[in-house]
Amino acid sequence: MAGSAVVVGAGVGGLATAIGLRRAGWHVTILERRAELERYGTAFGIHPTAQAALDRLGVGDAFRARALPYRDGRIRTPDGKVMARLPLERIERRAGRPELLISRPYLLDALLGALDVPVRYGENVSDAAALVEGPDLVVGADGINSAVRTAAFGTRSGVRQVGTVTWIGIADFETGVYGETWGRGRFFGMTPIEPGRTNWYAAAPEATTAAGLRDRFAGWHEPIPRVLAETDPASWIRYEMRHLFPALPTFVRGGRVALVGDAAHAMTPNLGRGACTAILDAEALTRAIARYGRAGLPSALRAYDTERRRSAQRVAFGSRTLHRLMSTERSRLRDSLVRLIPA
Numbered sequence: 001m002a003g004s005a006v007v008v009g010a011g012v013g014g015l016a017t018a019i020g021l022r023r024a025g026w027h028v029t030i031l032e033r034r035a036e037l038e039r040y041g042t043a044f045g046i047h048p049t050a051q052a053a054l055d056r057l058g059v060g061d062a063f064r065a066r067a068l069p070y071r072d073g074r075i076r077t078p079d080g081k082v083m084a085r086l087p088l089e090r091i092e093r094r095a096g097r098p099e100l101l102i103s104r105p106y107l108l109d110a111l112l113g114a115l116d117v118p119v120r121y122g123e124n125v126s127d128a129a130a131l132v133e134g135p136d137l138v139v140g141a142d143g144i145n146s147a148v149r150t151a152a153f154g155t156r157s158g159v160r161q162v163g164t165v166t167w168i169g170i171a172d173f174e175t176g177v178y179g180e181t182w183g184r185g186r187f188f189g190m191t192p193i194e195p196g197r198t199n200w201y202a203a204a205p206e207a208t209t210a211a212g213l214r215d216r217f218a219g220w221h222e223p224i225p226r227v228l229a230e231t232d233p234a235s236w237i238r239y240e241m242r243h244l245f246p247a248l249p250t251f252v253r254g255g256r257v258a259l260v261g262d263a264a265h266a267m268t269p270n271l272g273r274g275a276c277t278a279i280l281d282a283e284a285l286t287r288a289i290a291r292y293g294r295a296g297l298p299s300a301l302r303a304y305d306t307e308r309r310r311s312a313q314r315v316a317f318g319s320r321t322l323h324r325l326m327s328t329e330r331s332r333l334r335d336s337l338v339r340l341i342p343a
């Protein structure tokens with residue numbers, strides 16, 4: 001007999017999990033608190049390992065139809081000198097396929113297109129403990145402030161601010177200059193996103209307002225001032241950089257609850273791997289469930305935890321470390337080290 005699961009959250013992690021569970025023949029209910037999917041349009045870099053997981057979930061072709069290769073990004077100083085290259089060539093050489101960039105709404109559309117059950121919108125799960133009484137499995141894919149995590153694991157691991165705010169936006173022109181520019185206590189990034197547009201993000205100390213952002217990057221190399229001047233601050237989105245701390249001792253509980261994505265290991269976005277790890281979690285969890293079946297659910301959850309926890313937490317730690325480096329005030333020392341990175 002097929003198992004039944006409730007997936008809380010319809011972000012990348014929740015949708016990918018629901019797809020995998022459906023492919024394993026499970027009954028799935030997806031509860032999403034929003035009235036509709038949030039369609040902010042930042043570009044996600046999707047690493048080849050996560051692309052392979054999307055292939056295994058049957059979403060690879062739909063994903064690739066809207067994705068662009070990311071092959072050339074450099075790390076610059078605020079006056080525009082190149083210090084190093086992002087490791088995009090190395091990623092492509094090792095994996096045999098490039099890192100791909102996709103606008104977040106397009107990735108969600110690709111996932112939704114592969115799903116044969118509806119998302120139940122407007123369902124805010126406030127009592128996740130009560131939820132666990134019903135189905136065989138509850139998957140917490142409810143992001144950094146996960147109610148499922150709090151119900152299953154308490155509040156020892158919680159959301160921590162890291163002292164930086166990120167503003168993100170899309171410019172309506174192609175800058176042709178991609179990568180990141182690292183200054184003292186702040187950095188600016190630009191990536192392709194789709195023809196005729198550029199995805200950008202700007203990180204600065206937490207007190208930085210939209211009105212103050214242009215001043216923070218005044219005098220930096222072009223096209224940074226142009227990008228900020230020619231995008232409407234009303235369209236910018238503000239993120240406080242946060243992560244989950246301390247790391248959880250397990251992603252599963254009681255043979256019936258599993259966490260995926262930011263709910264399990266929210267990380268600062270510096271490595272650009274949060275969505276990738278959510279996809280890898282979802283694929284690994286549902287592959288284990290397909291293998292062990294409903295009767296073997298506790299074994300499946302253990303196998304998932306063994307496969308994913310350390311790996312995801314290493315990425316989160318790396319991202320936090322990179323955040324420290326990128327936002328340090330001691331930029332001269334950092335820049336000397338960055339210049340030692342082989343091209």
Ligand SMILES: Cc1cc2nc3c(=O)[nH]c(=O)nc-3n(C[C@H](O)[C@H](O)[C@H](O)COP(=O)(O)OP(=O)(O)OC[C@H]3O[C@@H](n4cnc5c(N)ncnc54)[C@H](O)[C@@H]3O)c2cc1C
Nearest residue numbers: 009011012013033045125142143261262272273274275276
């Ligand atoms: C500026 C920025 C750039 C990034 N760039 C990249 C990148 O290049 N590559 C990459 O891989 N990652 C990137 N990330 C990380 C990525 O955005 C996240 O890690 C990823 O989206 C997490 O997906 P998720 O499904 O786990 O959580 P979320 O996307 O947060 O989804 C959680 C869902 O659960 C819903 N929900 C929450 N609480 C409840 C509740 N109680 N009841 C019901 N529903 C609920 C929410 O409404 C939401 O829809 C970036 C992040 C930021 C901020």
